[in-house]
Amino acid sequence: MTNQTAVLALINIAAGSSGWGLSRYVLGKYPFAGLQGLQFCKVLGSGFNGGFSTKPSLTKQGFFCVFDEPENAAAFLKHAAILRAYKDHSSEMFTATLQAYSSRGSWSSFPMQDLAAKPIRGPIASLTRASIRPTKAMQFWSKAKPAEVSINQASGKILTAGLGEAPYLRQATFTIWNDEQSLDRYAQEGAHLAAIKAAYGKDYFSESMFTRFVVNSAQGVWQGKYVEIA
Template sequence: MICTLTIVRYPRWLGWAGLLSMALFRLPLLSGKDKGFSKLMGCGKNGTFSKMPDWRQWAVLHTRTSTPSFITAWWRFFRCKVWQLELEPIEGHGSWNGKTVFGALQRETGYEGPVAVLTRATIRLSALKRFWQHVQGVSDVMQQAEGFVTSVGIGEVPWIRQATFSIWESKAAMKAFAYRMREHAAVVTATRKEKWYSEDLFVRFRIHSSTGGL
C-alpha cells in the first residue's frame, strides 16, 4: 500500500479557502472506484500536538492512487505552497476510527533507513488537562533530538483528535528519542497508566518521494 500525505499552506489572508476546502474536498475523495481511505485535517502551529490551529495550513491524507484533479486545481488557483509525500506503511499498531486503515502491519521489520512516523490519538475528556500539560516539554525535546528532520501537527478535531507526523534520519534515531529521552518516556508511561487515550495509532513509513515544500 502507498498513501499520500499532502501539507498545504495558503497565502496570507486566504486561510478561509483552506477551511472551506475541508467541506468541498469530501466529495471528490469519496467519488469514483478508487475511494480508499482519506482524512481532511487542520494543522497546529508548533510542529506537533497543538492547541493553536494554523488557519493557513491544512492536510490531506489518502490511499487513492492519485489526488483528485479538483483538489490539485484548487491548490493551484489559490497559489498554495504544497508539500506532498508518497509513503509506504511498514510498521505499526492501533486503529483510526475503529479501523486498521493501513492494513495488518508488523510491529517491527528489518528496515533501518530514513523513516516517517504518524502518532495519532483520541484524547479522553477526563485526561485533556494532563495531556496538554506535557505537550510543550516533549515538543521542545523532540526539536533538539539527534536525527530529527521535521514535524507537522495535524488533527481532525482541535484539542481532542490530534496527530503528529515527523521525519527522522533513521529508525534508530527515532527510537532513541521515543524510548531513551526521559521526558518522552515519562509521558508514554503516564499515557498507559492513566489511560489518556480512547484510541491511538502509531505507524512508521518508508518515504518513497517528497516533492515541493512549505
C-alpha cells in the first residue's frame, strides 16, 4: 500500500489581489519548490464562475500537489508559506487531502498510485484530466456544455470545479460526491456517458488520467458553499 497523498486547493482571488493572482500563472510551480516530499505539482486556472466554460475565470484558480506521505501533506497545509500567501490573497479557499484508490492514465507522465482497497461508504472525490488534441478541440467542447448541465443537476454531488493548465487544450474536472454510487449513476448515463464514449471512440486525447480518491479531509468555501469533511 502506498502512502502517496494529494492536496487539491480551489481559490477565489480577492478583489484587491488580482495582480498577485495573475502572477501565479507566470510563476507556476516555482513557489512550491523545495517542499518536503513533494512529487508532483500543477498550478491551475478555472472556467468562468469556476465551471467548465471555455471562457476563463479572472479570479478562480487552484493547484494540485502530490506528496510521498500524509505527514508531508499535513505539514504543507499547516506550515507552507505559499499556502499562507494564497489564504492572504483569497476571498474563498477550499482544500482537500486525498488518497487514490482507482487511477488509470497519467498527468505529464506522472501516474497516481492506488490504495489497496476502495471505500465501502462515505464521500469520494474524482479528478479527470486530459490533453486534448488540437484537431479534436472543437468536437470536445461541443460535448462540454451538456455535460456541465448534467453534473449541475446530478444528485449526490457535494462540490464541482472546472480546472485547466491551459485554455481549451489541457483541462481537468474535480468533483466530490456523497459516495461512489452517486458518481457511478452520473458517469453511466446522459450527457457525461455520451461525452466519454465520443472521447474514446474518436481519440480526443493525447494523454489522460482518471482517478478516484478517498477524501481524508476537506474544508473551505467554493462558489459560496462551505464544505467540511473530517
